[in-house]
Amino acid sequence: MSDDPYSALGVSKDASDGEIKKAYRRIAKECHPDLKPGDAEAEERFKSAAAAYDLLKDAETRARFDRGEIDASGQEKPQQHYYRDYAEAAGNPYRSGSNFGDQSDMSDIFSEFMRGRGQGGFGQREPYEFHAPGRNRQYTLQISFLDAVYGASQKLTLPDGDRVEVKIPAGITDGQTIRLRGKGDPGMGEGAPGDALVSVSVAPHPLFQREGDDIRISLPISLDEAILGGKVPAPTIDGKVNVSVPPGTSSGRTLRLRGKGVRKRGSSDRGDQLIELTVVMPKEIDKDLKQFMETWRDAHSYDPRAGMPS
Template identity: 80%
Template sequence: MSDDPYSALGVAKDASAAEIKKAYRRIAKECHPDLKPGDAEAEAKFKAAAAAYDLLKDPEKRAQFDNGEIDASGQERPQQQYYRDYAEAAGNPYRGRAADPDDMSDIFAEFMRGRGGHGQRAQEFHAPGHNRGYSLQISFLDAVFGASQKLTLPDGDRIEVKIPAGITDGQTIRLRGKGDPGFGDGPPGDALVTVSVARHPVFDRQGDDIHITLPITIDEAILGGKIPAPTIDGGVSVSVPAGTSSGITLRLRGKGVKKRGSSERGDQLIELTIAMPDQVDDDLKQFMGTWRESHSYDPRKGMPS
């Protein structure tokens, strides 16, 4: 292992994080053992570069090294380390985690593009293709009942996305094999479709329940009766009890969203609110004035003044 990670990567001590990453990627493309099997010198150079990158890509470790607090291996006190110890160590960049998987897949992709797909060594590398992320907006009712929509890919191809009933905003659908092609004999990646659900002007989803606010007239609140109400399945008639106040909630069983893993559905909650007429005429004013003289009451009784 080199005592100087900057020298191992061939960069200056004031190199930026981007310059350090670029240097590591260059060496990995030239010297990775999977691309140069049996080349001991290239393997050693890659290991040194990977160890250096593992240290310098971490701002805290880099600062500790620059201040002399740790050595190139990340130890607080410099100590000699032989190849056997290094090869078996958990932090070995060739055997362990130091090589970033995203970096390496990009490196191999660039390497194979540069070789034009020719050459036995390049063909010996096999890895899954990249996953691809997409966004898809769907309607409120499509999220509730499920649907099928077409998604246009960057290359112009269109794929079918089956939306399961009851999907929620922000949930991701995985389409296996619809991502980037694999490397060599590797399988293709997946398409990850993140769903956003458009708001509905009437219905509001709360878990598996559907909530609506339903306005009623003064006379409906006082006298009660049957009134129409919308549901996600269509219009229904609901009973308003006589003497209903704003905030009273009616429950329609089984009129909500299908529960996950079950044939049962949630409920619809109808919150009633009393709506005043557009215009309060003289007849209503006179009636309420007379009524108040003999029927006054305090709905705020018991509240702090």
């Protein structure tokens, strides 16, 4: 994946949201693996563009990347903190130039410190032990549309360089969070380490759209297929199938393929695939078609807008 999402999409850093979206769609149409199977270079370009679009489509995430707070994969960049950052903090009573208060205050603080350390003679308490759980870490992981449908495993690189495997459950939706126990910041004392919270982002697909557990596509059909009906090929997430187009089909009619959608969480059942048919006219109306329609209209004209309010 490119370290620069703007370069991956071929846009400038001041590109508008519309320009970014348009650039991603263009690359998806040119390089999607379903459209160019076996083309490794095209697939890699599509993956880079999808990851870049996911980062830049959200205004807040884009701004954080521009400020250098996160990298191109959406992961937090480790921030350097120096002693001076803490020593000079406004809330630190011991910062340079501060008034240390009267001597009685300092004596109380020193006495409490010594008691906590178990120093100062016989009969003192044991050293005070502090335990606290580690902080959780937030990450973003982009996956493909089909990986979200079927489930998958991906590697995630943590700030310390450790690579962990993230198991993507089948049917996961955009924005869901996967918790990796013990992969956050270490705890203090005997405190347990925090967790890694991985927010999943699902890249859009050029053909399929998800509606809950259903999959929806728009399928173009020809004029003669709409009038006469017949079998036409249609893509599904499992591969191509032939569907029956009823004679006299109009644009907008939707066919339903049972059990061709996404597997439902906690069940072996699957949703459906919805195929919305769109009648596409030929690019050129030739003389024969024009003459036939003129003759047909004279004898069979009808008003498809009858009943609409005037």
